[in-house]
Amino acid sequence: xxxxxxxxxxxxxxxxxxxxxxxxxxxxxxxxxxxxxxxxxxxxxxxxxxxxxxxxxxxxxxxxxxxxxxxxxxxxxxxxxxxxxxxxxxxxxxxxxxxxxxxxxxxxxxxxxxxxxxxxxxxxxxxxxxxxxxxxxxxxxxxxxxxxxxxxxxxxxxxxxxxxxxxxxxxxxxxxxxxxxxxxxxxxxxxxxxxxxxxxxxxxxxxxxxxxxxxxxxxxxxxxxxxxxxxxxxxxxxxxxxxxxxxxxxxxxxxxxxxxxxxxxxxxxxxxxxxxxxxxxxxxxxxxxxxxxxxxxxxxxxxxxxxxxx
Amino acid sequence: xxxxxxxxxxxxxxxxxxxxxxxxxxxxxxxxxxxxxxxxxxxxxxxxxxxxxxxxxxxxxxxxxxxxxxxxxxxxxxxxxxxxxxxxxxxxxxxxxxxxxxxxxxxxxxxxxxxxxxxxxxxxxxxxxxxxxxxxxxxxxxxxxxxxxxxxxxxxxxxxxxxxxxxxxxxxxxxxxxxxxxxxxxxxxxxxxxxxxxxxxxxxxxxxxxxxxxxxxxxxxxxxxxxxxxxxxxxxxxxxxxxxxxxxxxxxxxxxxxxxxxxxxxxxxxxxxxxxxxxxxxxxxxxxxxxxxxxxxxxxxxxxxxxxxxxxxxxxxxxxxxxxxxxxxxxxxxxxxxxxxxxxxxxxxxxxxxxxxxxxxxxxxxxxxxxxxxxxxxxxxxxxxxxxxxxxxxxxxxxxxxxxxxxxxxxxxxxxxxxxxxxxxxxxxxxxxxxxxxxxxxxxxxxxxxxx
Numbered sequence: 001x002x003x004x005x006x007x008x009x010x011x012x013x014x015x016x017x018x019x020x021x022x023x024x025x026x027x028x029x030x031x032x033x034x035x036x037x038x039x040x041x042x043x044x045x046x047x048x049x050x051x052x053x054x055x056x057x058x059x060x061x062x063x064x065x066x067x068x069x070x071x072x073x074x075x076x077x078x079x080x081x082x083x084x085x086x087x088x089x090x091x092x093x094x095x096x097x098x099x100x101x102x103x104x105x106x107x108x109x110x111x112x113x114x115x116x117x118x119x120x121x122x123x124x125x126x127x128x129x130x131x132x133x134x135x136x137x138x139x140x141x142x143x144x145x146x147x148x149x150x151x152x153x154x155x156x157x158x159x160x161x162x163x164x165x166x167x168x169x170x171x172x173x174x175x176x177x178x179x180x181x182x183x184x185x186x187x188x189x190x191x192x193x194x195x196x197x198x199x200x201x202x203x204x205x206x207x208x209x210x211x212x213x214x215x216x217x218x219x220x221x222x223x224x225x226x227x228x229x230x231x232x233x234x235x236x237x238x239x240x241x242x243x244x245x246x247x248x249x250x251x252x253x254x255x256x257x258x259x260x261x262x263x264x265x266x267x268x269x270x271x272x273x274x275x276x277x278x279x280x281x282x283x284x285x286x287x288x289x290x291x292x293x294x295x296x297x298x299x300x301x302x303x304x305x306x307x308x309x310x
Numbered sequence: 311x312x313x314x315x316x317x318x319x320x321x322x323x324x325x326x327x328x329x330x331x332x333x334x335x336x337x338x339x340x341x342x343x344x345x346x347x348x349x350x351x352x353x354x355x356x357x358x359x360x361x362x363x364x365x366x367x368x369x370x371x372x373x374x375x376x377x378x379x380x381x382x383x384x385x386x387x388x389x390x391x392x393x394x395x396x397x398x399x400x401x402x403x404x405x406x407x408x409x410x411x412x413x414x415x416x417x418x419x420x421x422x423x424x425x426x427x428x429x430x431x432x433x434x435x436x437x438x439x440x441x442x443x444x445x446x447x448x449x450x451x452x453x454x455x456x457x458x459x460x461x462x463x464x465x466x467x468x469x470x471x472x473x474x475x476x477x478x479x480x481x482x483x484x485x486x487x488x489x490x491x492x493x494x495x496x497x498x499x500x501x502x503x504x505x506x507x508x509x510x511x512x513x514x515x516x517x518x519x520x521x522x523x524x525x526x527x528x529x530x531x532x533x534x535x536x537x538x539x540x541x542x543x544x545x546x547x548x549x550x551x552x553x554x555x556x557x558x559x560x561x562x563x564x565x566x567x568x569x570x571x572x573x574x575x576x577x578x579x580x581x582x583x584x585x586x587x588x589x590x591x592x593x594x595x596x597x598x599x600x601x602x603x604x605x606x607x608x609x610x611x612x613x614x615x616x617x618x619x620x621x622x623x624x625x626x627x628x629x630x631x632x633x634x635x636x637x638x639x640x641x642x643x644x645x646x647x648x649x650x651x652x653x654x655x656x657x658x659x660x661x662x663x664x665x666x667x668x669x670x671x672x673x674x675x676x677x678x679x680x681x682x683x684x685x686x687x688x689x690x691x692x693x694x695x696x697x698x699x700x701x702x703x704x705x706x707x708x709x710x711x712x713x714x715x716x717x718x719x720x721x722x723x724x725x726x727x728x729x730x731x732x733x734x735x736x737x738x739x740x741x742x743x744x745x746x747x748x749x750x751x752x753x754x755x756x757x758x759x760x761x762x
Contacts, residue, residue, distance in 0.1 A: 084479070091479040097685060122681065217483035244478045 049151040052259050054161045055269055056308040057277035061113040068268040069114050072141055077120045080107040081140035084125040085215040087240030088295045089146050092125075099123045102236075102295040103144040106163055106262060106279070109287065110142065113278045127214050129194025132156050135263045142275065143263040146237060148196045158268075159261030160275045162304040163288075166234035167254030168200055171241055173223065178230060180252030184208040187229035190219035197233035200256055208232075216241060223248070234258045236296065259304065280306055347548065348761045351754055354541055358750035362560065365534050366743020369571060370736050372527045377732035379518030380578060383585070384729045386443055387511035388721065391590065393440035394449070394504035395597040395714075397433050397456065401500055402604035404429035405492045408467050409611035410700070412474065412485050413688055430464055440503065449506040452499040459496045463488055482615055489612060497605075508594055515586050518728070519579045531568045538564060538750075549757060556753020560746040567742040574731045581728030588652040589721025593714055595648040596658060599634060599641040600710040603665070606630040607703050610672055614679060614688055624676070631669060636662040645713075652720055654713030661709035668706050671699040 063069040072078050082103060083090035090103040108118035126134055131147055134140045135157045146166070149159045170189075172178050181189070185206035191197035193212040201210040211228050213219055219231040220241050231241060238250050262279075264272050282288040283303040292300045404426055411422035437456055444450045466488035474481030542557050609627035635642040642662045649658040671690070674697075679687035694701045 085482060087479050092482070093477060094474045094479070094481055095477040097688070123684075215483060217480045218486070220480055221483045221487050244473070244480045 049154060050307075050309075051149045051151050051154060051159075052162050052261075052307045053309040054159060054261070054276055054307070055272045057273045057280060059277065061274050061277040061281070063114055063274075064270070067274070068141075068271040069274050073114055077122050078107070078111045078114060079122045079124060079139075079141045081126040081131060081134050081143040081145060082107065082123050083128075083145050083215070084123075085217045086146055086237055087217075087244055089236060089240065090144065091240075099125075102164065102291055103146060105287075105291040105295070106282070107142070107144045109282055110262075110275055110278050113274070113281075127194070128192040131194070131263060135265050138265060141264070141268075141271070145263075146234060146260055147263055148234075148258040149261040150196065153263070156266075157263045158266050158272045159263055160272060161279055161306040161308070162259040162261055163279050163282075164236065164260040165304050166236040166258040166260060168197055168233060168256040168258060169235045169238055169250050169254055170252045171223070171231040171233075171238045171248050171250050172229065174247050174249050176229070176249075176251075178251065181208060181230075181232060181255070182206045184230050188227065190222055190228040190231045191233050192216055192219070195233065196256070196258065201232050217244075220245060220248075236260075239296070276306065276308075348758060351758045351761075355751060355754035355758065358537070358541065358560075358754065359747045361534060361537060362743050362747035362750055365530060365746070366740050368530055369527055369567065369739040369743065372523045373571070373574075373732060373736045373739060375523060376518050376575070376578065377729070377736060379514050379516075380582060380725070380729035380732055382514035383511060383518055383582065384722075384725045387507065387514045388590065388725060390440055390443040390449070391504070391507035391511045391594075392718070393436040393443065394500065394507040395593070396436040397440065398497065398500035398504050398601055399597065399604070400429045400433035400436065401492060401496055402601050402608070404433065405489055405497075406604050406608035406611065408470075408485065409489060409608050409615060410692055412470065412482070413611050413615050413692055418471070419692070426467075430460070433460065440507075444503075447506065447510065449503045449510075452502045452506070455499045456496060456503070459491065459499070463491050463496060466491065485615065486612070489608070493605075501601075504597075508590075511590060515582055515590075519582045524575050527571065528568075531564070531571070535561075535564055535568070545757065549760075554753045554757070556749045556751070556756065558749075558753075560749030560753065563742045563745040563749065567739050567746075570735065570738060570742075574735050578728045578731040581724045581731065585721045585724035585728060589717055589724060592645065592649040592652050592654055592658070592717045593721060595641070595645040596654065596661075596710055596714045596717065599645045599661070600707065600714065602630050602634045602641050603703070603706055603710065606634065607707075610675065610691060610699065610703075614675075614684070614691060627672070634665060636665060645710075649713060649717060653716040654720075657709045657713035657716065661706055661713065664702060664706035664709055668699065668702040671697055671702045675699050 063073055082099060082101075084092040084099060086101065086103075089101040090099065091101055092098070093100050104123070107121055107123075111121045112118040114120070124134070124140055126140070126143070126145065128145070131143045131145055132153060135143050143157075146164075147153075147159075148166075149162065153159070170178065170180055170184070178184050178187075181201070181204045183206070184204075185208060187208055188211050189201050189208040190211045190213060191201055192215060198210050198212050201208055208230075211219075211222065213222070216231070216233060216237050219228065219233075222228040223231055224245065231238065235250065235254060242248050242250055262275055264275065279288075282291075283306070288303045289300045292303075407422055407426045407429060411418040411426060437453065437460065441450070441453045441457065444453055466484050470481045470484035470488060472481070473484060538557065538561050542554060542561070545554055545557070606627050609623045609630065613621070613623040613627070633641055636646070637643060642658075642665055646655070646658045646662055649655045675687045675690050678684075678690065690698045691700050694704070
């Protein structure tokens, strides 16, 4: 039910006014980000779209009757597909057996918005190449798994607004002379199967040999055992690997832009809006910054601003 | 034996019947008739001595074949087969224990740590003795692979522990790597060793119990007895003497050696077949079931550890469950059938019951884990309590281990008894053959002297 043309502008203005109470202002930043993302190579270029534009929330998060959120509430817990091996983003802490990390904080915030209790979550450990199938089949309500938003994936699932910005780099042993993928031609470079990283390694001009494994920790095992020369993936993940082995270093420039979004089924647009509303609260109430400081470190940058579809 | 009895018991004849049924023995008869008596006696003497010596050699050879088969069963094949099973079992148990210890999170339970260490120590010990026993057999290459891989495996498990203690998720990756090495390389090699050792055991047992050689020997004995009988009968007819002491001694020695051989072969065969049917066969079947159960147990733990979220381990559990049974043509049912009538039968049946209970407990674990109750699922697997998966599995594993140990004793007892039957037999038949040859020589040379 589209409003007539003469109503559109006032409605838009009204919505903007409502949103502005809790949204971060700064359309200039939004434009800058879109410019960066539209410059992304490979798959994104093939299916042209505005990847980071998500659905606009209808106000603060609210569980409306009949909505998908109401169904989740009736079930009693949120089902989230997460990584259990990505240090600092989603990992099973061996010391207490809890799933923890930056991605996990996002999930807890969504559970709190639905139930009033951040712990009403069932974490389902999934591999990278299981993320899209699990969202589409309804095996999970949401995926919080260092997942890059791109146009190719948007054809299969919906994404929330960007909640973290990463970019691909290279991790090598401290004594390695390699400075970037350009120095790794013919060498074995590791990433997970089904990740954008492995696609970027395959596409690199220097022709490294891509080695695909299940988890990024498996890549670190291979690196420590000398089976691969480097690991190349998002700097956020590489930071977590470096933290587990002080004899590694991250080298070279950031050569891709990886905006992370929470993946949700295309059938639950009400849930996408709800999650975007939750993310918006996190951006403004300092919780995003607190999570960032705890898991990624300081200095804490400004949270990635929300960018909505027109 | 017929020869001696006939020679001793033949009623004395007043006059020689010079034409005793000529048509029945043309070759020997014509040959003997063609020569003078001393010439015939000399020829007979040489012939009999040579025959006795040939018989002694043949008997000794057959006995040594059987004895070496039995010795091989007790001394080499059975220990190697046992080593193979123990290596396989210890490694499977180490894999399952390392996985479930890891799963308990935080500090691993001390009992699990000790069990893992005992497994590795046991595997290493059996690896060493198996390598010594295997020599240059086909199992040697697999044993070398195991010797090379075991330190790599333990190294990865220790790296996993170290990282885990630091709270790093890298630990789980090392454990998966270790488990992949175990399942992809070490366990298949152990399985090959076990299979080759079992084949060797079957061959050795066949050599010790096979019928053809024994029958050949019995036929040879029968021929020898017949010849002795004919010679004595001929001498009796020719010389009118009731008994020739030398030939009587030779006949008695022939009877003794024949009886000894027959009894030894019969008893040893009985013992070795008993050792196989109620010993090594059920032990092998039970060991196969136990190893499959341990693999499924490791799957159960690895599914809960697996942070990658793929369900390969649970799929493997289902495959193994299908193979393990109980049910028609499954490992457990085969083991129960094989163990029927052996001391391990009771424990084998208990294991089959425990397996069914364990599958039910496992489904409870999966239901909990699939519904987000990971911690409760882990608790059921790692702690003991009524109906806990860990407890029920211990019952299954324990029953199988008890059954294996019981039937192992049966095997050992009967195989050793079967081997010991051959003690002294080889020397015995040689000595008896020499006595026979001496008896023939003495008996005929006395007659020969009468012509001088």
